[in-house]
Amino acid sequence: MKERIVTLSLVLFVILLLLDLYTFKGVRLLTEGVEKASVRTVISTLYWLFSISVYVGLAWALLNYDQYRIPGQSHYFFTVNALVMMSLLSKLVFVLFHGMEDIGYFVTNIISKAFASGKVSEGGDAMSRGKFLTYVGAGLAAVPFGAIAYGMVKGRYDFRVVRKNLTFKNLPKAFDGLKVVQISDIHIGSFPQEHPSVQKAVEMVNQLDADVLLFTGDLVNNLADETTGWVEVLKQMKAKHGKYAILGNHDYGDYVPWTNTEDRRKNLDGVKQANRDMGFDLLLNENRILEKDGEQIALIGVENWGRPPFPQYGDLRKASEGTEQAPFRILMSHDPSHWDGEVLDTNIDLTLSGHTHGMQFGIEIPGVKWSPVKYKYPRWGGLYQEGKQFLYVNRGFGYHAIAGRIGMPPEITEITLKSEAEEKLLADQLS
Structure with missing residues (x-):
């Protein structure tokens, strides 16, 4: 594994170096009209300082x-990963435009020599066109550069609340208006120690005044020790009728090359205990019956179930035992693939998942909802419906691999459950 990482890093280093050399050619073209040599020197120095x-x-x-x-x-x-991405993407965009003139000049030169007599024109038009394209490239390169910079500095900490109202015919009257708050993929080891954004997010959760708080997995990146110093902060999250959690794929420590199974087991036990120390009732292929005014709904929590190469620790049949007579059932399952893989074959009403993070990159504006992760997970973020069943995929609380979020801010979800019978009664009273 390490050998592969070394090889990929060396290849990336060479690619970046070649990009830098060619990009700097464009930088010099853009600054050739600057009269003061000191200004040109400052621009060149800043360019190489960033690259170095x-x-x-x-x-x-x-x-x-x-x-x-x-x-x-x-x-x-x-x-570092975010900086490499920033450098690579912005320079690729720049080179794409800056290189057009060089490619065009090269092709024209070859054709002219092959099919025409006389010298190839080297007039000012080619240079002016090349400079124009280089300016265009510089302007467009600023987009990924600025977006990634924003995602690093602010985007990954810019928590938002997404609110949804869902209506069900079979929701018991006593649970009409139940406010379910969901968080997912905390990945607490990714945050700088004691970063105030986590406390801010906890306060945002508490302002929602949740009836139940559901955490759909991935407390850590790999190790239970990541929670050190954070449990006291995260345990402040409140809900009137209980806090419940499940495990995500990262919580099992499967991405660590353990030397023995005992260390792996202790780490997993530590992650489980951290969830409990935060005040969550951890559901490990289990369920809980929630009661109110003599009526009941079922809350089911499975361990991680994912399509290969992700493990399938989840046992939906075991987790659902005893809930068959419940008129309404909510499932917590970390990986949204589970919904298509098994859940749609049941009568579970609402499934809450996470896992995808929306790839921490995408575009969500009115009429447009896109992220590259859709090609891996068709149900990657937000609300989905098949018949009477709903799936909600939370875009994640934290971040992983890249220290940034671009167009995909961290999310706290508020879902209010409504009884269709109650809504109809209210409509009749108002009519």
């Missing part, structure tokens, strides 16, 4: 690769 910082970061990450799982270290590795 990326190389230094990449080299540091490569030399310290074995430490990226250590609590408190993940943040630095993920920051």
Whole structure:
């Protein structure tokens, strides 16, 4: 595994270096009209300072690769990843336009020599066209550069509340108006230690005055020790009628090369205990019956169930035992693939998932909802419906791999359950 990482990093280093050399050619073209040599020097220096910082970061990450799982270290590795992405994408966009004139000139030169006599024109038009394209490239390159910079500095901490009202015929009258607040994919090891954004998000959760709070997995990136210093913050989240949690794929420590199974078991036990110390009732292929005014609904929680290569620890049949007579059932399942894989063959009314993070990158504006993750997970974010069954996929509380979120802010979900019978009664009274 490490050999593959080293190889990929070296290839990436070479690609970045070649991009830098060609991009700098464009930078010099853009600044050739600047009269003051000192200004040109400052621009060139800033360019290479940024590029060299990326190389230094990449080299540091490569030399310290074995430490990226250590609590408190993940943040630095993920920051390097974001800087590399920023450098790579912005320079690729720039080179795409800056290189058009060079490619065109090269092709024209070849054709002219092959089929025409006389010299190839080297007039000012080619240069002016090339400079114009280079300016266009610089302007467009600023888009990914600025977007990733924003995603790193603010986007990953810019929590939003997404509210949904769902109406069901079979929801018991006593639970009409039940406010379910969902969080998912905390990935607490990714946050800088004591970062105030976590406390801010906890306060946002509490302002919603939840009836029940449901956490759909991935408390950590890999290790239980990531929760050190955070349990007291996260346990402040409140709900009037209970807090419930399940495990996500990262919580099992499956991405760590354990030397023995006992260490892996202790780590998993530590993650489970951290959930409980935060005040969550951890459902491990289990269920709870929620009662109110003599009526009941079922809350089911499965362990992680994902399509290969993700493990399938979840046992929906075991988790659902005893809920068959419940008039309404809510399922917590970390991976939304489970909904199509098994859940649609049941009569579970509402499934809550996470896992995808919306890839931490996408576009969600009126009329447009897109993220590259859709090609892996067709149901990747927001609300989905098949017949009478609903799935909601939370876009995640934290972040992983890349220290940033671009167009895909961290999410706290508020779902209010409505009884169709109650809505009809109210409509009749108002008519």
